[in-house]
Amino acid sequence: MATDTSSTGAPDRVSRIRNGLLLAILEHRLLPGTKLGEDEIGQIYDASRTLVRAALQQLAHEGIVEIEKNRGAFVASPSPREARETFEARCLIEGAIVERAVKARSETWRVRLDDQLAAEADAEARGDHRAAIRLSGEYHLLVAEMADHELYYSLLRELVARTSLTILLYRRHRVHFCGVDHHRLITDAIVSGDAVRAKALMIDHLKEIEAELDLTETEESSASLADILQG
Amino acid sequence: MATDTSSTGAPDRVSRIRNGLLLAILEHRLLPGTKLGEDEIGQIYDASRTLVRAALQQLAHEGIVEIEKNRGAFVASPSPREARETFEARCLIEGAIVERAVKARSETWRVRLDDQLAAEADAEARGDHRAAIRLSGEYHLLVAEMADHELYYSLLRELVARTSLTILLYRRHRVHFCGVDHHRLITDAIVSGDAVRAKALMIDHLKEIEAELDLTETEESSASLADILQG
DNA sequence: AACGAAGTGATCGTATACAAAAATTCCCTT
């Protein structure tokens, strides 16, 4: 069955819209704060607003899109606090995931991990930042797939997407290589069956990414106007 | 804040429908597998199918409702596998939550926890099972609120709801008291600042609930027909 | 009488229409 409608993904039209938007956001072609007008998207995908709204509401539930009443949908801009919470949750969940992944290791998985690493290295070598960003996230999802835990997998998928937005908003230096090197080390630990090392490397990897960000509060919320005017 | 619409929830009409359905499911007035017809719900809440669909899709994303294409929405029936995954995720997340809750302990929180326990004990004493079920879940959410981690809170809210369905489907004995006693022990550990004990008690509490269930596979999925006919 | 097929009714998927709110433009006033 080429047109896979099995597990979760359906080839229905709202999923097509959702996936199209998600990919654009994950590849940083749509930046945080971008307005996502219903009519505009509807014209692009040749669909009515009904379907577009369904797709946007899904993405909103995943935290990738923010919907403001009577104002419309925008690509989400995670606050520093949300960013920290996302990283904390990723450490927790990916720690558990990697332990399960180690137990599931096999030759088949080793090959899939190697292929993934090769694709990542290739994208970085070619300087294709957009592909590199996406593939970096996909590595984490591949490990989650190994863990054979659908709930963890779907949770991580949301967290990875939010991480992508977070990095774009708060990174200190211009480019950020999520590090194929790190991924390779983690892979080695997994395939060699060293669970505690794999877990430690994974968490360090995540904490390092977070450390490269500037997550100081900016007090963008209310009352700032008064402060500014009186300052 | 009795009718809590603060953080994310808006007092809009789709939220009213969603919350109404959710409450009915959490109190086991709507049982797993129940058909949730769009027109039927629309008449009850005096709303058009547009709004009902939005509410149902939200609940579907939370795993409380299952939507089958061209067949409609039903109260979810978590599989044994989904049930196990839910409990594993709860152990992981509530372990982290309770550690954070211990750090946040204060006189104010002690009072809120006490009130919650009193309400639970009262419901059990009155034999009001429906309220008891709901309040038992609310205790866990109160601890999550202490943890001051919006992401963990929203994740746990979904997990608690699915747990409610799971218990209904798979419990061995007729009634299941989620145990005010357990909750009281956990509360004591939290307010006394004993993080490791609180965490251990919380995880034991969850594992004990899971142990009271019969989560053996029933092979309800595909290919069973062939097996039955050939058997 | 049992099985199967066509027809009928109910329910869902999607588009569109209309109302309400927000954003923008334009004009008037100072």
Next chain:
DNA sequence: AAGGGAATTTTTGTATACGATCACTTCGTT
């Protein structure tokens, strides 16, 4: 010329209409 306000335009919120799919009933055939 700058600021404010009303009219206009755009966009979202919600209801409804219509076609498609599924479930059920009924009728005919073996």
